Amino acid sequence: MLKQNLQFKLSQKLSPQQIQLMKLIQLPTLAFEQRLLEEMNENPALESGKDEEEVYEKDELDNNDEYDDYEGSDNIEADDINIDEYLSDDETPDYKLQSNNYSDDDDDRESPFAAPVSFHQDLINQLNTFILSDEQRDIAEFLVGSIDDxxxxxxxxxxxxxxxxxxxxxxxxxxxxEKMLHIIHELEPAGVGARDLQECLLLQLKHKTPTEYVDLAIDIIGNQFDAFTKKHYDKLLQKYGISQDHLKKTIHEIEKLNPKPGGSFTGNNKVTENIVPDFAIRINDGELELTLNGRNAPSLHVSKDYQEMMQTYKDSRDKSNSQKDAVQFIKQKLDSAKWFIDAIKQRQETLFVTMNAIMHFQQEYFLDGEETSMKPMILKDIADMVGLDISTVSRVANSKYVDTPYGTKLIKEFFSEAMKNDQGEDVSTLEIKKILQNTIEEEDKSKPLPDDQLAEILKEKGYPIARRTIAKYREQLDIPVARMRKKI
Structure with a gap:
């Protein structure tokens, strides 16, 4: 049975410009530059402002009210378009009145790209030094192609x-x-073509010059691998009847081996991440100074040619249907260009005010560089300071980097939860993790501290934390359990 009923629903509808702004905010500098190039390629009405002689007046670009309800040019007749809104009588273009105090080093910087021989191609080249039949070479090359990075x-x-x-x-x-695999095992780097870690280590040891420690290392990896990986050193001492010093030097030989021989190849074709800081913080006379990377502040303007097209249409007495269709297209491109320019300006302002708030919130850390000076800070703290939504702050923090006197940092690393110390004061979890890390670094490696003892030590230092919390922080710091930290 069909029924009809009325239902009221309250929902928020984002404008195209708001959606565009949100997407731009979350882009780091390199991705933003790529997005900028894409927009300029797609929209001929948008041009760089470096070599042009005319641009829209700033008050025109900042006036967005008439576009808030824009649904598309198809719904607007050409005769209804106010041509004067798209023309400028200002003899001095707006972009020439703007200052850019960023260093020239920020502009037009390109990252060099190397074209080295790939890891697998290097192995193929080494195979060419062996005398093989056509069938053997095909098998060997297939095996090389089956080797991972x-x-x-x-x-x-x-x-x-x-x-x-x-x-x-x-x-x-x-x-x-198997015969061809043995040939591959002779290739460099040593250990390549191994089927597991044990075989990889054995291959590398057999490539080394024989010594009493290397020979013992081969025996241990070959016959006592399980005891070695679990660090049952007492069993190894008893098995081989050697001194602790002898075992220590043998283990040192093993520790010098590479568990991932392919990763050490200088020509490996893995993608290298190129981080470009979006902000820079400097200390000048005891005061913090924040700058936004100049590559986030491009000079853009609307094409002069498109303005002239509008002027031509305005001056023509007989407006044909083809001219009306053309002005519809021109208006769409001009609107899109104005929207994009305005979105970039809002992006700059949003990035700067958000990072500025973070800098002042963590002022003590940025002045002395001590991680223990980091205050507990969550997204809501910054959102309340700058009057933005939490999601906007999150977009800024998750993908942006800041160049500080203490290194380049991911902004989201400055955010942390709060915990109470024994004085009832809020302290950052980052501070607790740093103290935990220092405690583990200072422990006696012959008798590593288990989690319950670490909890007791931190409690004595004024941080009452449960053992399970210690385990969680230890895992986040990528620190193994006590038994795996043991050394002789």
């Missing part, structure tokens, strides 16, 4: 045999594949 062959030999038969038409057996 860490340098491991993580596939079963039988699976490789079947895969070569089905995909390459190469019919062989496990014995031949």
């Amino acid at each position: 860490d340098g491991y062959l993580r596939r079963d030999i039988q699976d490789i045999v079947d895969d070569m038969a089905f995909t390459q038409g190469i019919y062989t057996d496990e014995k031949m594949v």
Whole structure:
């Protein structure tokens, strides 16, 4: 049975400009520059302001009221467009009146890109030094292609045999594949082509010059690998009847090995992240100074050619249908350009005021650089200070970096929850983690401190924290359990 009823619903509808602004705010500097180039390629009415001679008046760009309800140019007749709103009589363009106090080093900086030989190609090149038949070379190259970026062959030999038969038409057996794998084990870096960590370490040890410590290390990895990984040093001392010093030097030989031989290859084609700080904080005469990266403040204006098109349409007496269609298109591009320019200005203001609030909130830390000086700070604290929504502050913090006198930091690292110390004062969890990390670094590595003892030590220092909280913080700091921290 069909029924009709009326229902009132209150909802918030974001304008296209608000959506565009939110997307721009969350972009870091490099991504913002890419987005800027895309917009300029898509919209010919938007141009860089460096070499132009005319631009929209600032008061026109800041006047957004007439666009709040814009639904698309198709709903507006050409005769209803006020051409004067798109023309400027100002002889001095607005962008020439703006100052840019950022360093020239911030502008037009390009990152060099290297084109090295890839990890796998280097292995293929090394294979060329071996005398192999065509079949053997095909098998060896297939094995090289099956090695991952860490340098491991993580596939079963039988699976490789079947895969070569089905995909390459190469019919062989496990014995031949094993033979070719032994050749790959002779390649550099040592350990490449290993099927697990144990084999990887053994291959590297066998490449080293034999000594009594290397020979013992080969025996330990080959026959006592489980006891070694679990750091059961007492069992190893008893098994081999050696002194602690002898075992310590043997373990030192093992610790010098690389568990990921592929990762050490200088030509590895992994993506390298290029971080460009969005802000810079400097200390000048005891005062903090904040600057926004100049690459976030481009000079943009609306194309002069498009303004002239509007003027031509205004001056023409006989307006044809094709001219009316053209002015609809021009208006759409001009509106889009004005929206984008305004969104960039709002982005600059939002980024600056948000980071400025964070800088003043954490002023003590930025002046002395001590992590223990970091105050508890959550998104709501900054949102209340600047009068923005929490989601906006989150967009700024999650993807932006700031260059400080103590290194380049991700902004979200300055945020932390609060905990009470024994004096009832709020302290940052970052401060507690730093103290925990220092305590573990200072412990006797022959007798590492378990979590319950760490909890007692922090309690004595004025931080009453439960053992499970210690375990959580330790995992966040990527610190292993006490048994795995043991050294002899």
